[in-house]
Amino acid sequence: MSKGLPKRSEDYSLWYNELVKKADLAENSDVRGCMVIKPYGFAIWEKMQATLDGMFKDTGHSNAYFPLFIPKSYLSKEADHVEGFAKECAVVTHYRLKNDENGKGVVVDPDAKLEEELIVRPTSETIIWNSYKNWIQSYRDLPLLINQWANVVRWEMRTRLFLRTAEFLWQEGHTAHATKQEAIDETVQMMNVYADFAENFLALPVLKGVKSESERFAGAEDTYCIEALMQDGKALQAGTSHFLGQNFAKAFDVKFANAEGGAMEYVWGTSWGVSTRLMGALIMAHSDDQGLVLPPKLAPFQVVIVPIFKSDEQLAEISEVALKIKDDLKKLGISVKFDNRKTHKPGWKFAEYELKGTPVRIAIGPKDLENGTIEVARRDLLEKNVMPLDDTFAQGISDLLDNIQETIYKKALDYRTSHSFEVDTYEEFKKIIASEAGGFVYAHWDGTAETEERIKNETKATIRCIPIDQKQEEGKCVYSGQPSKGRVVFAKAY
Amino acid sequence: MSKGLPKRSEDYSLWYNELVKKADLAENSDVRGCMVIKPYGFAIWEKMQATLDGMFKDTGHSNAYFPLFIPKSYLSKEADHVEGFAKECAVVTHYRLKNDENGKGVVVDPDAKLEEELIVRPTSETIIWNSYKNWIQSYRDLPLLINQWANVVRWEMRTRLFLRTAEFLWQEGHTAHATKQEAIDETVQMMNVYADFAENFLALPVLKGVKSESERFAGAEDTYCIEALMQDGKALQAGTSHFLGQNFAKAFDVKFANAEGGAMEYVWGTSWGVSTRLMGALIMAHSDDQGLVLPPKLAPFQVVIVPIFKSDEQLAEISEVALKIKDDLKKLGISVKFDNRKTHKPGWKFAEYELKGTPVRIAIGPKDLENGTIEVARRDLLEKNVMPLDDTFAQGISDLLDNIQETIYKKALDYRTSHSFEVDTYEEFKKIIASEAGGFVYAHWDGTAETEERIKNETKATIRCIPIDQKQEEGKCVYSGQPSKGRVVFAKAY
Known part of the structure; x- marks a missing residue:
C-alpha cells in the first residue's frame, strides 16, 4: 500500500x-x-x-x-x-490598484508609481x-x-x-x-x-x-x-x-x-x-519507496497508536490502554498521536503513517488486551515486534526512538561512504559523474576558475567544496595536469 | 535619569x-x-x-x-x-533588474514584466x-x-x-x-x-x-x-x-x-x-515617564542583577553570589540577566533597566555581602526594599513577579473603570470625547450607519464595539433620539 x-x-x-x-x-x-x-x-x-x-x-x-x-x-x-x-x-513599482474603467476588476493605478522601486x-x-x-x-x-x-x-x-x-x-x-x-x-x-x-x-x-x-x-x-x-x-x-x-x-x-x-x-x-x-x-x-522516513527528533509526532477494533466496546477498552500508553510516553518527552477515528480502517491508517514517516507505530487489538502486549513497528526498517506492555515498555520505546535516529544516520553515512571516490584521472572522473549511482568525487584541481568551468560544462559536476579537513597531498589536476596540493570534492548537485 | x-x-x-x-x-x-x-x-x-x-x-x-x-x-x-x-x-510588476545603460546602478528590465501583477x-x-x-x-x-x-x-x-x-x-x-x-x-x-x-x-x-x-x-x-x-x-x-x-x-x-x-x-x-x-x-x-513597564510574563528577562563594586576582587565576590541567585531563580522558571559589564556604571545601568522595563532589579554591593542582603527594586511602583538573602528569597522574588503582573493589570483596569462613562445626551457625549482625559463612552445609538458617520465627523469618535455583554435596556440614541435597545461603546481610537 x-x-x-x-x-x-x-x-x-x-x-x-x-x-x-x-x-x-x-x-x-x-x-x-x-x-x-x-x-x-x-x-x-x-x-x-x-x-x-x-x-x-x-x-x-x-x-x-x-x-x-x-x-x-x-x-x-x-x-x-x-x-x-x-x-x-x-520588483514593487506601484502602491495602489484602482477600479477598471469598464467596472471589471482592478488595475494598477498609474498615479501610484513609487519614486524609487522596491525589491522584495x-x-x-x-x-x-x-x-x-x-x-x-x-x-x-x-x-x-x-x-x-x-x-x-x-x-x-x-x-x-x-x-x-x-x-x-x-x-x-x-x-x-x-x-x-x-x-x-x-x-x-x-x-x-x-x-x-x-x-x-x-x-x-x-x-x-x-x-x-x-x-x-x-x-x-x-x-x-x-x-x-x-x-x-x-x-x-x-x-x-x-x-x-x-x-x-x-x-x-x-x-x-x-x-x-x-x-x-x-x-x-x-x-x-x-x-x-x-x-x-x-x-x-x-525516505524510501513506501514514503517518508523521519528522524524521531524532527517528526511532528514520534509515535502513533492505531486501535484495531470491531465494536465500540472494543474501542473503549483499547482507548483506556492507549491513553495510558500515551501518558507514560509523554512523561519521557515522547510525542504521541492516538488515531481513534472510526472513519478510516486500520489498514488505511498503517499505510498513511508509513507514507508520513511516523517513526514508531503501535497497534493494539483485542488479542493484545488479553495477552498484555502491543505490536510495535519501526518505520525505518519496516520491522515489527510484539512487546509486553509492562513497566519497561515506555523506556523501551524511548530507546527504540534513539536507535531509529542512529540507524537512519548510520545508513546515510554508509551510503555516503560507499559513494565517495578518490580519482586520479579525468576518465575515471567522468565515468563516476556520469554513472547512475553518482557520488562525491575527490580529485585534484589546479585551482583555476577556467578548469572548474570546463569540467562543469563537460560533466555538469561542480566543486562542492574544498574540505575543511583537506589532506595536504601533492598531486596533479585531473583535468589540466597542473600541480595541486590537495583534493577537492566534485559532484552533480541540486 | x-x-x-x-x-x-x-x-x-x-x-x-x-x-x-x-x-x-x-x-x-x-x-x-x-x-x-x-x-x-x-x-x-x-x-x-x-x-x-x-x-x-x-x-x-x-x-x-x-x-x-x-x-x-x-x-x-x-x-x-x-x-x-x-x-x-x-504591487509587483516586474521580476528582474538590469544594468543601467550608462553603467550606473540598475534599472527595472522592461522585458521582465509579469503577465499578471502580483499583490504583496x-x-x-x-x-x-x-x-x-x-x-x-x-x-x-x-x-x-x-x-x-x-x-x-x-x-x-x-x-x-x-x-x-x-x-x-x-x-x-x-x-x-x-x-x-x-x-x-x-x-x-x-x-x-x-x-x-x-x-x-x-x-x-x-x-x-x-x-x-x-x-x-x-x-x-x-x-x-x-x-x-x-x-x-x-x-x-x-x-x-x-x-x-x-x-x-x-x-x-x-x-x-x-x-x-x-x-x-x-x-x-x-x-x-x-x-x-x-x-x-x-x-x-x-509605561510611565521613566520608561517601559513590562508585565513579567512578557519581559525578555524578568530580573536583572547589578553588582556595585569598586575593584575586581569585589566584583569577583559579588559574582559568586549573583550566579548563585541566578541559578536559584532559574529553578523557579525565572529569567535573569547578570549585568557585570565594567564599561558602564551602576547608575547608568539602573537608568537603563528602568527605561527598558525590567520588572525586578537586584543590586548587590559590598555592604550586602557583609549583611547577607540584597536590594530589590520593582519597576512598576519604583519601590525598593532590602531583603535578606536566605532560603526564602527565590520564592519571594517569584511572588513579587506575580504581584507585579497583577498590580499592572489592576492599575490598567482601574484606569479603564475611571475612564468609562454612561452618557444620555449628545452634549455630555461631546464633552467627554473632547476632553483631554478621553475614555470609553457608553451611549445609546439608533443602529444606523448615517448616525455613526455623523458622530464620527463631528467628534472623531467611532463605535469601538457593541459589547458582548450588552445590557438590554430601552433608550434613545444620543444623536438622533431614535429608539435603541442597548448602549454601544464610543471612543476616539488609534
Whole structure:
C-alpha cells in the first residue's frame, strides 16, 4: 500500500515530487514558483526552527526583524552583490490598484508609481548593514550578533518544491565584529552549528568545506558550507556561512572607534543561512519507496497508536490502554498521536503513517488486551515486534526512538561512504559523474576558475567544496595536469 | 535619569515615539512606513508569539504557510474584500533588474514584466481559500483549522511604529467549517483566546464586542474584537475575529459533500488575527515617564542583577553570589540577566533597566555581602526594599513577579473603570470625547450607519464595539433620539 508512489529506482525526481505532495508536506500554488507548506510539512519545519533557534541563542545571537523591501539603490551599493541578485528579483513599482474603467476588476493605478522601486528581499545584507551604520559607533557596540527568520524571494525560472522556490523561508544571521579573526571564527562557528544540526537532528552526515571563488556568495570573501549527499548520488548544499570581510561595511560606511585610542575602522561582517531547502534534504536523504522516513527528533509526532477494533466496546477498552500508553510516553518527552477515528480502517491508517514517516507505530487489538502486549513497528526498517506492555515498555520505546535516529544516520553515512571516490584521472572522473549511482568525487584541481568551468560544462559536476579537513597531498589536476596540493570534492548537485 | 524621555502629560505622542526608540524596541527604516524591530523589541514579540501559538495549538489549530504574493485577479473575487484592500497595496510588476545603460546602478528590465501583477498580501483570505478549494471535498475534511505567522503589507500613508506600519508581522487564522453555528463558535472562541491573552499576559483589560457594519472587516459577515484603553484615553483595537459566512467559499467555489447524503454545500469560514500592533498596546498601556513597564510574563528577562563594586576582587565576590541567585531563580522558571559589564556604571545601568522595563532589579554591593542582603527594586511602583538573602528569597522574588503582573493589570483596569462613562445626551457625549482625559463612552445609538458617520465627523469618535455583554435596556440614541435597545461603546481610537 504505497498509495501509488513511484519507485526511486524508476524515477527519483518523480518519486520526490509525488512524495512531497502525497505526504501532505507541500504543494505548488497558483503563483508561479511559490509553494504552500501544508500543516504536516510545516510542523517539521517548526521543529527545525525551534532547534536551530535554540542553537543560535546558545551561541549568543538575538533575533530581530528588518523590512521586506529593499530600495533599489541599496542593492547596487555592493557591486558583486547586485550582480548576483538583480537578475532574479521581484520588483514593487506601484502602491495602489484602482477600479477598471469598464467596472471589471482592478488595475494598477498609474498615479501610484513609487519614486524609487522596491525589491522584495532576496537576502538582507544591504538593508541590515544600512541599519548597522546607525547602531555601531564604538568597539563597545561589537560584536553585534543578530539573526532573522524571514521569507525571501528569488525569481527562479525552474522551481521544485522545497529545493528551489521563488519564495522560501529561511533564517539569515548577520554579524559585525571588530576584528577579521573574530569574524572568521564566527563564520566557522556557524558552519559547525549547521553541521551539528544536520548530523544530530536531520540525521544527515555532511561535508564541511569552503566554496571555490565561482561558487561563492555574491559579496563574500569566503563561503563556508555543509554539503550532503542525496540517495540519487547528487549533492545538496544544506547551509552556508559567509565571511564578508569589510565589503558591506565599506558599501554602507559602517565604522567603529577602536579600543586602542578610538581610531575609526571598518567593521568585519558575516552572514549565514539555512532555508526550507533543508526540508528537501531531509526528504531525499532518508525516505524510501513506501514514503517518508523521519528522524524521531524532527517528526511532528514520534509515535502513533492505531486501535484495531470491531465494536465500540472494543474501542473503549483499547482507548483506556492507549491513553495510558500515551501518558507514560509523554512523561519521557515522547510525542504521541492516538488515531481513534472510526472513519478510516486500520489498514488505511498503517499505510498513511508509513507514507508520513511516523517513526514508531503501535497497534493494539483485542488479542493484545488479553495477552498484555502491543505490536510495535519501526518505520525505518519496516520491522515489527510484539512487546509486553509492562513497566519497561515506555523506556523501551524511548530507546527504540534513539536507535531509529542512529540507524537512519548510520545508513546515510554508509551510503555516503560507499559513494565517495578518490580519482586520479579525468576518465575515471567522468565515468563516476556520469554513472547512475553518482557520488562525491575527490580529485585534484589546479585551482583555476577556467578548469572548474570546463569540467562543469563537460560533466555538469561542480566543486562542492574544498574540505575543511583537506589532506595536504601533492598531486596533479585531473583535468589540466597542473600541480595541486590537495583534493577537492566534485559532484552533480541540486 | 529618564534619558531625556518627554513626559506623557506634555506630549503623549512624542513620549511614545521616543520611548519606542530609546528603549531599543524599534525604529523607522529608510523604506517608507517599514520599521526595524530591534532585538529587545523582538524578544518581547517572540514571547507573545510563543504564548499565542501555544493557545492556538491547545484549541486544535495547526500552522502552515501560504505565498506572499496574491495574483491581482484573486483579490477581486470577493467584492467587498477588494474594495477594502486595493487602495493600499504593494504591487509587483516586474521580476528582474538590469544594468543601467550608462553603467550606473540598475534599472527595472522592461522585458521582465509579469503577465499578471502580483499583490504583496495585505491579508491572505484569497490565496488561502484558493487552496482550500482543493483541500476540502467532504465533511470528513472539516473543520480545517489553520494558522499562519507572516508578514503583510498595507500601504498606509500615515504610519507610526508598531501601531500602523506599511509592513507588519502578524498571525492570521483561517478556518473552514461544515455549519454556520460551528463557524460562529470558532469566531467567538478566538476572540476569547485573544481576550485571555490580553488580560493574563499583556496585563491589559479588554472589552469584547462586535463591530458595527461600517467597521467590519472587508468580506466578513461579522467582526468580533477586543478593545483596550490607552493612557491617553484613546481606544486601541487589539485583535479581531471575523465570521466570514460563506463569502469566500462562494468567491472561490469551496464546497463539501455533507454527512447527510453527500449533497454539496458551501463551507463556512472564519479568520482572526493579532499583529505587532500589540507591541504598541503593551507600551502605551503601562509605561510611565521613566520608561517601559513590562508585565513579567512578557519581559525578555524578568530580573536583572547589578553588582556595585569598586575593584575586581569585589566584583569577583559579588559574582559568586549573583550566579548563585541566578541559578536559584532559574529553578523557579525565572529569567535573569547578570549585568557585570565594567564599561558602564551602576547608575547608568539602573537608568537603563528602568527605561527598558525590567520588572525586578537586584543590586548587590559590598555592604550586602557583609549583611547577607540584597536590594530589590520593582519597576512598576519604583519601590525598593532590602531583603535578606536566605532560603526564602527565590520564592519571594517569584511572588513579587506575580504581584507585579497583577498590580499592572489592576492599575490598567482601574484606569479603564475611571475612564468609562454612561452618557444620555449628545452634549455630555461631546464633552467627554473632547476632553483631554478621553475614555470609553457608553451611549445609546439608533443602529444606523448615517448616525455613526455623523458622530464620527463631528467628534472623531467611532463605535469601538457593541459589547458582548450588552445590557438590554430601552433608550434613545444620543444623536438622533431614535429608539435603541442597548448602549454601544464610543471612543476616539488609534
